[in-house]
Amino acid sequence: MKKYLPLIILALLAVLPLTGLSTYMLHIMILVIMWSVIGMSWNLLGGYCGQVSFGHAAYFGVGAYTAGILYTKFDLSTWWGIPLCIIVVALFSVVLGYIVLRLRGPFFALATLASGEVMRITAENWVDFTGGTMGILIQKRTWVDKTWYFYIILLIAAVTFFLVKKLIESKLGYYFVAIREDQDAAESLGINTTLYKTVALCISGVMTGIAGAFYTSYMGYIDPHVAFALHDISIITIMIVMVGGVATFWGPFVGALIMVLLAEFIRSMPGLGTAYQTFFGILLIVIIIFLPNGIVGDYKKLKRLVGLGRATS
Template sequence: MNMLNKKFLLTIAFIILAVLIPVVIKAPYQLHILILIIIWAIIGTSWNLLGGYAGQVSFGHAAFFGLGAYSAGLLTLHCALSPWWGILLGPLVAALAALPIGMICFRLRGPYFALAMLALGEIFRLVFLNLTDFTNGAKGILIMPAITNKMFYYYTGLGMLALTLLATYLIVNSKIGYYLVSIREDQDAATSLGIPTTLYKNLALLPSAFFTGLAGAFYMNYVAFIDPNIVFNLTNVSVMVILVVMLGGVATTWGPTIGAAIYIFLGEYFRTTLGSANVLIFGILVCLIIMFLPNGIAGELDLLKRLTQRKKASLSGGV
């Protein structure tokens, strides 16, 4: 059985497992944890397209997440519409905001780009915090959820994650994906070969912002409360999404989903068992994983497979 067939069968097995989990696990708390994993997996997969494959490390994805969440919340606050319309509006608003952001920030490279994105994320937080007549400021937006069935949210989120994974896979395995990897490896060389690097970095940013906004809109519908300090949070959104991707594996298909599962499961376990010491222990564990598994869980598995294949090829060649 070749590698393509193995990957296909593993993907089918994962899909079946994901669909059947709520049949076995019906407790509200466990379903809540699974829904959080799905939300973080969507954000992580979105960030991975820009930060992993294109090599543009963004510390500002909280801006797109917050715009998606507020697009849903403001529809209810000002228009008396269902926040579920935000599932359509939120991603579009985030993608439209990404256009001028990309035009400005992609003039910078490396740490300067990262710092510019960080600053933009904080600017959005402060703007939404101070526009009290429009956003309710620090009081936030509270809605009455029309649907309270967690199984509904699980399957809805799972469908969104599947869409995000499919779109990312198609982009990465297209001409755009190959250009993104070349930009990540050596932007100057890519430019010398005639690749319009700014254009293709924007082509990575747009779907990345789109699906992050989708996750934000879904988060608003699920949690039913947001404020600027929650959804535009630098530490709890922009930094944590990078941590999720690093744990799972940068520039891998399933890495962000694996990282989200590790992050949410361990975070909840340490919070309930260790109390106030959970942040310290969790931080130490993350540092150990990064030190000894620098490619992340999925990345190390891929590396191990490649090394095994090379060893088999060399042995067969020697024979």
């Protein structure tokens, strides 16, 4: 049963648009699935390989801009951005990885944070190429209806999920976990840590880039503040994984579901709209203090807590 759970959930999600959901609900589901793709790819690098990146917006933005620039400069459909960004983001990750992966712990975290910011500032200032703060507007949307977008992002998510699962269950996954637990010990056992960290970063970056390219096609507008946002992308990505569960297969999905719904809920409340970051911050603090491994990771603990609450009441 457990073995088929991913397939069952995939099938359930696939029939979702047929149930006649409103466009708004479909939009929310697309966002949830897109964020779980980003969360899963962050989880591969951060959760399994232990390299906590604060700059996944860099990969997201490079992916998004690859698609956008294809449209503005070469007059191609933005969908070509998805295959192309695999190459572009992979190259970008290797170059960036060369710089940041030699660092550890907090240094790595901050170097990645800076990398995201550098990309944003570059995109803002390199006006000829990126359009600067004006951003890129895709005038011709592929579909008005959201159903196809939903299936495309679902396909991307399914591929990401099975890729991450296969990777983690392979020898590579054990290397990643070994690096996370003790990098020096892993190195002394003959694991080429730099190589495997670069591999993790590349896969993670490419997956995030694909989500970015999808974002351009779906939203039809990107600018440096959207695509390379520190809080709204890099930090939210971390939060999704932290809330859902670090180093779990389902964590990113659960996290994305909770975060997107929460964000929409808070934004729709009159007078509370601007305060959503406060709620996110408080949620993050509470999660870190009480459920450091996230909802999926600390599921037993959570169940016990809830159970206790029920027993006493």
